[in-house]
Amino acid sequence: MSIGKGILEIKNLSKSFIVDNNPLQVLNDINITIPPGNFVSIIGSSGCGKTTLLRIVLGLETNYEGDALIDGEQIEGPGINRGIVFQDHRLLPWLTVGENVAFGLDGKSRKETEVIVDEHLKLVGLNGFKSAYPCQLSGGMAQRAAIARALANKPEILLLDEPLGSLDAMTRMHMQKELERIWLFEKITMILVTHDVEEAIYLGDKVVIMSSRPGVIKKIIDIPFTRPRDRSSYEFMQIKSEILEEFHLGVEHPFIYSI
Amino acid sequence: MSKSLLKRFEWKDKLLAFIVPLLVLVAWQSAVSLQLFSEMILVPPLTVMNTLVDLARTGDLTNNIISSLKRVLSGFLLGASTGFFLGLLMGLSSLLDRFVGPLIKACKQVPQFALMPLIILWFGIDEVSKVVFISIGAFFPMVFNTYQGVSGVPKKYRELARVFNYKSFRYLTKVILPGALPSIITGVRHSLGLSWMFVVGAELFGSESGVGYMMVWARQLFQIDIVMAGLFVIGIIGFTMNIILQIIEKRVLRWRVSFDGRMA
């Protein structure tokens, strides 16, 4: 097995928080290996520890048991090889949208910075809002700006915590396409947390299903379809209902009857 | 059309603001005309105005204002800058916070006017003691507000800075200081306001120049018109300082002044 740069290995990872002086087990014995350039979707009910898992990979949560390794090295803190789109957009309110996108760009000339910012604002469809302040954006626009900020840094591993959560259905599909395009182009690893099963299948090479209390990986499903994927194909639908089954929501789809 | 309507409303609002001052003036003038009080206690508004003009013409007023302003400025700059740096360091280092924080909090409990006699005993009755006294007034709001602003920058923004590998200087200028700015500005405002109050207090306490001195001196000679004129002057100066600060605040906090899209 050839190991490229940016391989993420998580072995027997457990994490608990202290809540009201009692330990609360949030993640329990998580095992997953994500080769470079993979796209992994994570779905699971609210509070099952998805954000916590991403924060561990990011290096913001320490004090866990087990291993979280990148290229065989324990993650000890944040590094610019990993980028994140937080669940809350976290744009700094005192910087303009353009300055926010440039937030992680260090040691670049003014001109280079401008070019990168413009390019990424265009990518997420926010050209024209460069000098606006975050408070002047809608929730969805703020999320797109946060995506631009994360991408501008060209990380090897990009963590996305429900990045499309507050977008309308149309923009959402458009952004999914864009994410796929960026992923294919940049060849980076992306780990996407989402509550949208369709989104998870549409984008993921693998879909990780987590269940809660404590958070464990219940199942990992490989998605073998070629890209771009057809959301209405029979196979797509079948995988979708298989996943929904895991959540005991396995309503049979009318489409399946008609076959 | 709607714009002119709006303008008319604004105009009416402005007019409402004059009701109370007008009533006060009318009451004042009629109390004088009806001779409700002796002339030692109440003089007509116009007399106060005339006194003010006279004082300005002789140059007395200007000199007193200048010496008050000089004091307030030196005291404010000394106290506020010390407070700012200490507050910043305390906000950044929890060790330092635990080291000096409790002492500063305890010192804040001393009503600063109580220190005036002590300061006079230590520094004499001249300029130095006044500047020291004012700077003590300016110090406390600044140190606490800066500290609160710095330590109150939300964790989520600090995390963001860590994710993007921000080191000391950039971290300070891009994340910590802008985040703390609203609180720092509040500190500046309180600090300047207290400085202004303290200068008047110090001058009432004993001085040879300044607006406060002018008022004490007038009180001893039972010249109530000068006392009222002095009150008017310190009010106007305080008001002007506040306006200037508000303009600065609007400028630097542009990112906060916004339409609130969630009102509806």
Added chain:
Amino acid sequence: MLVSITLPVLLILFWQLITSTGYVSPHILPLPKNVIKIFLSLFSEERLMLHIVISLRRVMSGFLIGIAAGFSFGLLIGLSRTGEKIFAPFFHALRQVPMIGWIPLIVMWFGMSELPRILVIAISAFYPMALNTFTGVRNVPSEYIELASVYGYKRLKLIRRVIIPAALPSIITGITLSLGMSWVILVAAELLIETPVGIGRLISNGRETCNMEQVLVGIITVALLGFIMTMMIEKLAKVVERGRSIHQEL
């Protein structure tokens, strides 16, 4: 804990050192043990107690009058836009006059008596209270008011059940600030409006007789009293906050 008492202990040691070695004259800084001695003797003579009681009475009367008036006024201009337009500009203009500045005028009007002292304290307590009540009322989220109107809350009930509770943190901030102001102005009033009793008198008496120990005893006493009262208010604020934080977490 250990860290927080290091500096005070060091300072006291330093104080002891420079005074006991005679490096600083006792007229500038007395020996710590002499300050304690004077404190104890003043305390046992009950003179100190008298000063304290009189000062406390002054500060409490002024403070209570001030916050009651400030609360009512803040509520009035907070609830009524017209009220705000009529009264707020004058209020803000008047607020710019430092409280201390009123002293000469008030003394001319009322003489050197108890009334002007309490009046100055009341004015100083009034402003922060009025201002914070006003902002608290204005910052009540419109969602709450909408919700209340959905349930048919009428004016009085709306004020009592929604507006005042929602504005409470700000109101408490106002009370705290007012109390602090009252203490600062109390001493100023006692120093500038001559009085035979009160902690301010104790301090200025000490200065006039070059009794440094007494000056320090006075300062430490006001500081302690102010500290105790602030602690009490902060306790109250905590209790109120605790009751609220439960639903703010979610």
